[in-house]
Amino acid sequence: MSAIVVVGGGLAGLTAALAGVEAGHEVTLLDDGAFRSSASVQAQGGFSAVTAAGLAAGDSVASHVADTLEAGARHGDPAVAAAVCAAAEEHVGTLTRWGTVWDTEADGTVSLTREAAHAASRILHVGGDATGAGIVEALRRRAEALGAEGRLRLDGLEEAGALLLEGGAVAGVAGAHGGLLGADAVILASGGISGAYGTRTSRFANPGDAAALAWRAGAVLADAEMVQFHPTYCAEAGFMVSEALRGEGAVLRDATGRRFMLEIDERAELAPRDVVARGVARAQGGAWLDASPIVEREGRGFLARRFPTITATLAQAGLDLERAPIPVRPAQHYWMGGVAVDAHARSTVPGLLVAGEASRTGLHGANRLASNSLLEAVHTGLAAVATVSAGLHREPATLRLGAPVPLELEDRRGAPLATVRTLADRHLGVEREAAGLSASLVALDPATEGLGAERDPSCASSEALTARLIAHSAQLRPGPLGAHHRLDAAGEARPGATVTLVNPHPATRRATTAPGAAAGMSDPRKVPA
Structure with missing residues (x-):
């Protein structure tokens, strides 16, 4: 059994925490409000996976891999993409076992939809357009149950202020409020860098602490310049409108009513996000998302049923997609870069593993394929725990990257x-x-x-x-x-x-507590209601 500290309570962190407990480790989850404010909670579209239903419809894991690499401008790692996409259906099973309830059709089969740059309908969703919130809520309930049983230490009041180092390896976390917590391994899963931007899709500004903590400890970062901008952010509502709408048939028009994406890419509105974002940024007189093709095909009321969160949020701003197009523009959305990790979620610093958006796995390349983020969060969270269970966490990552x-x-x-x-x-x-x-x-x-x-x-x-x-x-x-x-x-x-x-001059803050021993940390049983 190893003592593990997981930093971050979004999907990657919750996955690591639950898997760590199931593997018999002593796990402490530091969650400074991520149960409510993480990027995972805000994810609308869904979870990409080729399931049995997708296979029956002619889809394939190879197609998912090809779409991932193509969307990433051929900059992604083919081996990583193959491994993650192949494991996706198993990850769906794990999330289901942990309480996730997927949307289904009338016959009971899992509902699947299509998003930009996907060749087939392979996106599972929860609550229509509240997939991230639905998954995180299910895992949060399970985590709290484990906490009540004394099997998982939950600290919803503390956040990591620094990584503790011993002999060049990470040996714990120093809390931002002064407490210390030793560990055999630390799993950083506290997300991306939205707080560095003023125009962003996230309603909560993530300061980029995971990257900063890892940088100060001497970890290699990669692809930091690769920042994804979502093309359909509605500033009037302060809200990102999922591209699942475009998957259902919504189109983009400029101020003259011209459907401009037809002239930019043969895939039009379903081109990769970087292509669509540039098209929207350059649209004559601005860009508008027009859902009238969906309304004409499905009738009134469909948007409210299929996209209840989007419909309700837009209504609060006096906007109604059934009646008129809404103005959209690009906004910072996701970081493809981050702390460089190998297939085992190991960074170049022994004892430091990284999961979710904070990690740079090589899956996304230069542009993330829609709905691959939640998939990667689960995959890397599970990989990090498997690495600790195998006793490989004290070995630094071996990366096939250029000299830093x-x-x-x-x-x-x-x-x-x-x-x-x-x-x-x-x-x-x-x-x-x-x-x-x-x-x-x-x-x-x-x-x-x-x-x-x-x-x-x-x-x-x-x-x-x-x-x-x-x-x-x-x-x-x-x-x-x-x-x-x-x-x-x-x-x-x-x-x-x-x-x-x-960083040529990493910090050298030494650990002063034994693994698993807390000094001055807040009550681990206190979790936000």
């Missing part, structure tokens, strides 16, 4: 949060160029003169740190590739050539 670039980043408070988000929106968005990248790095440098009066003492440094990592990586990739689009391309697209970064 040592990057000297002064890690202290710099530009205020508003400045970070403004710069990221302006220079690290759908389209980028050298001048903007340089300007953002100058402004984000803590040593830059002239920003002193603007600095916000309440600003955490994770957002600024991750923004700088993105900008540096974007500079190192002069050619366009997938979601990384250079207006001033000075090189060719080079799929497979990965930009990797490493």
Whole structure:
């Protein structure tokens, strides 16, 4: 039995925690509100998997793999994509066993839908368009039951402030409020970098703590420049509209009513997200999502039944897709980059495993295929626990990446949060160029003169740190590739050539508690209601 600390209570963290308990480990889950605010909870579309029903309809795992690699601009790892897609149906079974109730048809078969860049209908969903919330709620209930039985330590009040190191290996977590918790292995699963952007699909700003914690501990990061922008964010409602609507037949039009995606890609609205996002960003006079084709085919009332969350949220803003198109624009959505891990979820730092959006597995390449995020969260959460169970967690990852670039980043408070988000929106968005990248790095440098009066003492440094990592990586990739689009391309697209970064001066904070021993941590039984 090993002592495991899981940081983050979204789908990846919950998966790791539940699997860890089932494997007989001593597990502590640090969840600073992720049960309610994680990206997993907000996931509308679904869970991609080729199930028996999909196979019967002519789909295949090989097709899922091909779609994943094609959407990722051929930058993804074929071996990783093959392994994850092949395990998807088994993961559906695990989630079902843990209490997930999938939407079904009248005959009792699991409902399947199609999303952009998928060749077939292979997306399972829960509550119509509340898949992430439905899955997380099921796993949360199971976690709380295990907590009540004393089999899982749940801490919903604490968050990780630093990783404890011993002899170059991670040996626990220092809480942001001063407590210490030793561990044989730490699984980082606290998500992406939405907090670095002002225009984002997430209703909650994730500061990028997982990337910052790993960076400070000396872990290699990869593909940091690969940030996905969802093409149909409705600013008037402050809400992302799932591309499952486009899968059902909704189309995109510009201010003149022209269906512009037909002229950009033969797949039109079902092209990969990076292609659609650029089309929306360039649409003449703005872009609108038009659901009238669905209404004409299915009749009134269908949208409210199939997409209850979207319909209700838009209604609160006075919008109704059954009556008129809604304005949309791209917004930061997902990070394909992150802490570089191998197939066993191991980072380059012994004892540190990473799961979910915080990890860079190689699955997504330069652009994530729709609904592969929840799949990856489950897969990596399970892989991390399997690695600990096999006693392989003290071995660092062996990665087939280029030599990491040592990057000297002064890690202290710099530009205020508003400045970070403004710069990221302006220079690290759908389209980028050298001048903007340089300007953002100058402004984000803590040593830059002239920003002193603007600095916000309440600003955490994770957002600024991750923004700088993105900008540096974007500079190192002069050619366009997938979601990384250079207006001033000075090189060719080079799929497979990965930009990797490493901190040449990692922190050396030593562990002062034995694995599993807590000092000053909040009551592990206190979980948000």
